[in-house]
Amino acid sequence: MSVDLDDTDRAILRLLAADATLGAAPIGRAVGLTQPAAWRRIRRLTDAGVIAGRRVVVDRAALGFGVTVFLGVRLAAKGRIDLETFERAVTAIPEVQTVQHVLGRFDYRLRIVARDIPDFERILRRRIMTLPGVGQVEANVVLSEERRPGPLG
Amino acid sequence: MLDDTDRRILRHLLADPQADNAALAARAGVTAATLWRRLDRLRDRGVLQGTEARIDWRALGYEVQVSLRFTLDKTEPRAFDAFTAAARDVPEVTEIQTFLGSVDIRLSVIARDMAHWQQIWRDRILALPHVTDIEPLMLVATIKDTAELAL
Numbered sequence: 001m002s003v004d005l006d007d008t009d010r011a012i013l014r015l016l017a018a019d020a021t022l023g024a025a026p027i028g029r030a031v032g033l034t035q036p037a038a039w040r041r042i043r044r045l046t047d048a049g050v051i052a053g054r055r056v057v058v059d060r061a062a063l064g065f066g067v068t069v070f071l072g073v074r075l076a077a078k079g080r081i082d083l084e085t086f087e088r089a090v091t092a093i094p095e096v097q098t099v100q101h102v103l104g105r106f107d108y109r110l111r112i113v114a115r116d117i118p119d120f121e122r123i124l125r126r127r128i129m130t131l132p133g134v135g136q137v138e139a140n141v142v143l144s145e146e147r148r149p150g151p152l153g
Numbered sequence: 154m155l156d157d158t159d160r161r162i163l164r165h166l167l168a169d170p171q172a173d174n175a176a177l178a179a180r181a182g183v184t185a186a187t188l189w190r191r192l193d194r195l196r197d198r199g200v201l202q203g204t205e206a207r208i209d210w211r212a213l214g215y216e217v218q219v220s221l222r223f224t225l226d227k228t229e230p231r232a233f234d235a236f237t238a239a240a241r242d243v244p245e246v247t248e249i250q251t252f253l254g255s256v257d258i259r260l261s262v263i264a265r266d267m268a269h270w271q272q273i274w275r276d277r278i279l280a281l282p283h284v285t286d287i288e289p290l291m292l293v294a295t296i297k298d299t300a301e302l303a304l
Contacts (some may be wrong), residue, residue, distance in 0.1 A: 016206035031270055052209035054170035055300055056164065059204040063155070065302055070252070070259065072290075091297045099297040102220065104290035109220060111255030140254030148261065149211065151244040 003048045008033065010152045012041055015049070017149060021052045060113060067114045068142040071128065072106035076135035086133050093127045106138070117141075154202070158183060162191055162199075167301045170204060203221045210247070210263045217264040217291070221278065222256040224286040232283035233258070243277045256288075 005013070011031045013056030015022055045051045060068065073090075075081050083101075090099050092111065098111035110128075114120035120139075130136065155163075158181070165172070165180045172180070178188040195201040210218070225232040233251065240246050240260055246259035262278070264270035278287070 003212055005213065007299040013206070013208060017208055018203075018205065019206045020206040049209050049246070051206050052212070053207045055205045055207050056167055056170045057205060058300070058302075059200050059202055060165070060302065063163070063198045063302060063304065070250070070256075087296050094301070094303040096297065097299050097301065098295070100220075100295050101211040101293040103291040103293055105288055109290060138175060138254045138255065140259075143251045143253055145248070147205075148241065148246050148250055150208065150247040151215075152208075153198045153244055 003050055005050075007105070009041060009045065012038070013045065014149055014152050016042070016051060017152070020051075039144060064115055065113045066116050067120050069112045069114065069120055070140045071110040071112055071124075071143060072138040072140075073108040073128070073131075073134060074080060074136040075107045077133070077135045081133035086090070089131050090128075090151070093123070095123050095127070106136075154198075158187075159191060159200075162188065163195070164301075164304045167299070167304075170300075188296070214265050215263040216266055217270045219262050219264070219270065219291040220292065221260045221262055222288045222290070223258045223281075223284055224255075225257045226283045227257075227285045235282045236284070239281050243252060243273070245273050245277070274301050 001008075012027055015030055024039035024042060025035045027033075027042065028035045031038065033041070042051070050104070053082050060066070075086065087099065087101075090096060095112050095114055096110055097113055098109070100109040101107065102109050112120065112123060114123055124137070124139070128134065139141055162181045162183070165177055169177075171176050174185060174188055176260060177266070180184045181188065183191070192201065200206065223236070225236055231236075236258060237251075240249055240258075245264060246260050247263055248259075250259045251257065252259065262273060264273055
């Protein structure tokens with residue numbers, strides 16, 4: 001069951017997607033609503049699961065994590081591997097931020113954050129290549145990244 | 154420049170971005186005043202860049218999510234700029250990454266259903282400029298998604 005949005009809802013979502021700490025008062029002023037009316041709309045979007053939480057954005061390089069790598073992983077002998085065992089093991093690696101099960105040339109997509117290339121190599125050799133069932137792996141180092149507002153325009 | 158207290162605060166903040174300041178201060182073992190001051194300083198230095206709301210596109214009826222990996226024509230000097238500008242014009246694109254590796258650019262694209270996906274694919278994706286190869290990975294499930302760092 002999906003939620004229907006009007007233009008005001010979309011404007012609110014655009015504002016919160018840029019800054020989730022905005023309160024109902026500044027949101028209301030920006031979209032032409034009173035504070036309680038804005039609050040009710042934000043509440044409705046949250047209750048409906050459209051606003052699904054928050055993401056803190058940090059300067060990873062300033063924190064000493066200079067390398068982000070996207071990894072495509074193909075499992076070796078398909079059908080004979082317990083996916084849950086693989087997923088549990090890969091999820092437990094602290095440097096792995098994202099694990100997605102996909103269909104296509106790879107079975108899983110991973111996002112890995114490392115301090116530098118030698119640190120990434122260590123994670124790849126000691127943590128990833130030793131995972132149960134892991135087969136072919138392809139690494140691509142992220143040079144730049146941007147998030148788009150999506151279909152809220 | 155960052156000390157252990159900063160790192161501890163950031164670790165707890167990244168682990169639970171929903172936590173209010175009182176909970177965060179308690180977990181990091183600092184007073185509310187210290188937490189406030191430290192967060193302020195991290196923001197001033199540009200280490201903390203902001204907090205975004207996460208939008209669940211599925212709740213808005215977007216059931217399909219595809220990761221598209223592109224190889225571009227490197228003999229064309231403007232390929233990256235032209236491709237990126239065109240990709241930004243597609244409303245269903247939610248992420249753009251450029252890479253060093255066998256893939257040049259990746260897009261996250263969402264669609265309401267397979268019919269909608271087919272329409273985006275034909276009308277928008279195949280029209281993107283300077284592409285030599287496209288490889289789609291269709292999302293089945295997100296098992297883990299966090300901004301946490303091994304601080």
